[in-house]
Amino acid sequence: MFLKTFVFILALALTQFGPAAAVPQVQTIGASRRDEDGHRLKLWLTINARKRFLEISWKNAPAQMGDNVLLTLQDPHSFERRTLPTGTPLASFACDEGSGSGDGAADYVPVQGYTRKPRIELATKESPALRQYWVANGGSAQVVAAIQPSLTTQWFTTGVPFDYALSRNVTTQTSCYGYWASYINAEGRILAKNCVRAYPRWMNELRSVVGELRLRDLFIPGTHDSGSYRPNFDPLLRESLVTKYALTQDDDIMGQLMHGVRYLDIRVGYYRASQEKFFIYHGITKQRPLQEVINQVKDFVHETNEIVIFGLKEFPVGFGKNLGVHRLLVSYLREQFQDLIAHPSLGWRASLRDIWSRQQNVILAYDKHAIVEENPQLLFGAVEQRWGNVQTWPRLETFLRNINDFDVSRFSSRPVADMAELTPETWDVILDKHGGLRKMADTINWRISQLYRDELGEHSNIVAADFIRGTTIVETAIEWNRRKVAY
Numbered sequence: 001m002f003l004k005t006f007v008f009i010l011a012l013a014l015t016q017f018g019p020a021a022a023v024p025q026v027q028t029i030g031a032s033r034r035d036e037d038g039h040r041l042k043l044w045l046t047i048n049a050r051k052r053f054l055e056i057s058w059k060n061a062p063a064q065m066g067d068n069v070l071l072t073l074q075d076p077h078s079f080e081r082r083t084l085p086t087g088t089p090l091a092s093f094a095c096d097e098g099s100g101s102g103d104g105a106a107d108y109v110p111v112q113g114y115t116r117k118p119r120i121e122l123a124t125k126e127s128p129a130l131r132q133y134w135v136a137n138g139g140s141a142q143v144v145a146a147i148q149p150s151l152t153t154q155w156f157t158t159g160v161p162f163d164y165a166l167s168r169n170v171t172t173q174t175s176c177y178g179y180w181a182s183y184i185n186a187e188g189r190i191l192a193k194n195c196v197r198a199y200p201r202w203m204n205e206l207r208s209v210v211g212e213l214r215l216r217d218l219f220i221p222g223t224h225d226s227g228s229y230r231p232n233f234d235p236l237l238r239e240s241l242v243t244k245y246a247l248t249q250d251d252d253i254m255g256q257l258m259h260g261v262r263y264l265d266i267r268v269g270y271y272r273a274s275q276e277k278f279f280i281y282h283g284i285t286k287q288r289p290l291q292e293v294i295n296q297v298k299d300f301v302h303e304t305n306e307i308v309i310f311g312l313k314e315f316p317v318g319f320g321k322n323l324g325v326h327r328l329l330v331s332y333l334r335e336q337f338q339d340l341i342a343h344p345s346l347g348w349r350a351s352l353r354d355i356w357s358r359q360q361n362v363i364l365a366y367d368k369h370a371i372v373e374e375n376p377q378l379l380f381g382a383v384e385q386r387w388g389n390v391q392t393w394p395r396l397e398t399f400l401r402n403i404n405d406f407d408v409s410r411f412s413s414r415p416v417a418d419m420a421e422l423t424p425e426t427w428d429v430i431l432d433k434h435g436g437l438r439k440m441a442d443t444i445n446w447r448i449s450q451l452y453r454d455e456l457g458e459h460s461n462i463v464a465a466d467f468i469r470g471t472t473i474v475e476t477a478i479e480w481n482r483r484k485v486a487y
């Protein structure tokens with residue numbers, strides 16, 4: 001009995017992911033808008049959440065006979081064909097083993113069946129195997145996977161594992177690192193390429209384009225439950241029911257910011273008995289100390305001069321009904337962030353240039369009205385989070401389209417965050433119905449990437465995802481922002 005109650009409470013706690021906002025369900029699907037250079041071939045590299053395999057996706061591919069998508073460990077400048085007897089590991093995958101999507105193939109199930117490791121064909125004495133394969137940069141850059149594209153738009157999970165230690169080495173100088181994907185035709189000409197990338201200064205780099213805009217006018221990548229990560233965690237080794245439903249990200253806060261995230265969803269709990277009083281919580285499961293999160297934001301902002309929305313919400317543990325603990329938290333925030341706190345007199349109407357001119361780059365958006373009123377020199381009101389509270393992709397898609405197509409908030413300056421993740425219900429967690437948040441993220445991350453890239457991105461504001469590295473949201477956001485000045 002005790003155990004059952006405990007499990008129930010645990011599950012209940014784990015499902016406190018967002019307010020159960022009642023959302024009108026309008027069934028009409030808006031007309032799709034195609035982006036301007038929607039015909040250019042583009043490639044993306046992402047990382048899947050469950051196994052941390054690299055994913056390669058593309059759109060507008062010619063998909064001709066002889067085309068290849070090649071994954072390399074260095075930046076490739078040229079490809080040439082080699083014929084060699086092997087022994088040599090051949091990086092080739094059969095197409096039908098991949099996961100991904102065709103044009104409009106909504107019924108495609110992408111999470112079944114990963115590709116195998118590159119096949120090794122050994123020569124026999126009678127017939128030395130002769131294989132033609134591609135090498136990059138005259139043979140100096142290794143090709144670790146090859147895919148023959150069969151569709152113009154695809155999202156493909158390779159069998160190549162990504163090591164997050166690579167991401168922990170990212171600095172404010174980093175752009176491409178680790179892996180490159182190239183689309184080549186039968187002659188070996190590179191038609192498009194991309195890489196695993198950090199975007200430590202994208203706002204400053206777009207300053208001349210977006211400087212006069214408000215935060216509400218930008219497409220801003222965000223993370224859901226940003227502090228629910230665990231350093232050096234490996235889901236293949238240490239996954240439990242708790243980690244399956246508590247962790248939402250693989251990068252720490254610094255890593256998220258380095259990779260382009262600028263909206264953080266911070267759920268603080270108060271733990272009276274410990275020396276460290278404030279922790280990030282997901283539901284009632286304790287995650288990182290708030291101090292760690294704050295330190296990383298401060299370091300990042302000092303180094304980059306980027307603007308970060310620090311969204312404090314939910315206060316799931318230890319705050320009670322009174323305002324006492326909130327007041328403790330606010331004075332802690334003041335002491336910690338000091339001069340970095342954007343003065344609320346700026347208001348949400350402030351342009352990025354206004355914010356930069358004061359060199360106060362951290363916006364404390366606090367989701368407790370009485371506390372915001374008490375602290376007009378420190379706190380902005382909350383960013384509105386738009387929750388679907390749904391468990392399937394079709395319902396999430398409908399929800400996201402509706403809130404974007406019938407968006408009354410567009411006339412306000414206050415930012416809004418589309419919460420682009422599935423939300424398990426209490427009993428789903430108890431029964432492990434969905435296989436965990438990683439699996440749920442893998443089900444939808446490629447889909448939300450395509451939805452915002454192809455249709456919703458032009459007018460969307462903040463989009464917050466689980467396991468953000470499995471999406472192309474950051475690149476899509478930057479691309480849409482780069483074009484803002486034209487409108």
Ligand SMILES: *[C@@H]1O[C@H](CO)[C@@H](O)[C@H](O)[C@H]1NC(C)=O
Nearest residue numbers: 163164165166167168169170
């Ligand atoms: C990270 O950087 C250190 C120091 O430069 C290096 O020794 C290490 O191999 C790097 N790790 C990875 C995974 O690249």
